[in-house]
Amino acid sequence: MKEIEFKKYLKDILLQKKETINSRISNLKRIQNVYGDLDNHYKTDGFEYLFQILTLKKGDEKKHEIVINGDPYTGTATFKSALGLYLDFKIFDSENAKIKVETKQSVNNLSKNYKAEIIKVLDKISYTKKEYKGKVDLLQSRIFEYLQNEVSTINWELEKQPSKKYKDAVDIFGYDSTNKINIVIELDTTRADQVAKKFTSRQALLADKNLLYISVCYPGTKKMSSNECAKYFEYCAQITDMLNTKECKKEYLGYFL
Secondary structure, eight states, X not given: OOHHHHXXXXXXXXXXXHHHHXXXXXXXXXXXXXXXXXXXXHHHHTTHHHHHHTOOOTTOOOOSOOOOSSOHHHHHHHHHHXXXXXXXXXXXXXXXXXXXXXXXXOOXXXXXXXXXXXXXXXXXXXXXXXXXXXXXXXXXXXXHHHXXXXXXXXXXXXXXXXXXXXXXXXXXXXXETTTTEEEEEEEEESOHHHHHHXXXXXXXXXXXXXXXXXXXXXXXXXXXXXXXXHHHHHHHHHHHHXXXXXXXXXXXXXXXX
C-alpha cells in the first residue's frame, strides 16, 4: 500500500481530517494483514476479489476472515468503504502519472525553447485544495512570481489584453522581444470545454504571432474528467501543428497541476 501518498491524497485532495485519515489507514492495514499487499491485488484484478468478499447484506454470513469485534455488517461495510477510497486513489494516481508524461511530450518547436523552463516552474507548484480552492488569483500570482524570478528573460504580465479590438485578457502573458515570441498561460479547472474555448480564442487573437500556448489545469469537482481534458490537450497539440508556417511558429503544452 502506498501509505504516504494515500494520506496526502486524503488530506490535500479530499480534505479529510487527521482522525478520519488514520482510521482509513488502519482499516486498510487490517485488510492487508489477512489478504496481503493491496497494490498487488490492484494489479491482479482491480480489487474485484476483495470487493466481492467485503460485500455483505444484513443477515448474510461473513465471507471474509478479518476479525470484527461488533456487528459484522457494519464492520464489513467500513472495510469496503476504505477500500473504495483506496481504489479512487489508485485510479487518480495512475491517471495523473500518465497524463503528465503524455502532455509534457505533446509539444512542437520554436526557435527559442522556453517550454522546459516553464515546466520546471509549474513542477514547483504543489496544488492542494486546502491552499488554493476558491483562490485562483493566489494560484495565478504564485505562478507569475515564479516565472518572473526563474524565466527572467521574458517580460511577464498579468491579465494582458493582446488585442485592441477585443477585451479578452489572458491569465499570464509573456513576451520575448529578442526572438519575438509570445507566451500565453491560461489557468482552468479540468474542463475540456474551457480548454477548447480559450485555446480557440487565443489562437485567433494571436494568429499572426509566434506563440507558445500553455493550458494549465488544476483539480475541479469529481464530475470533471481529467481524461476528457487530456484528450483535448492532444487535440490542441494536433491543431497547433497544422497552424505552423515558415513565417509563424506555434507551440502547445497541456499541463495538469
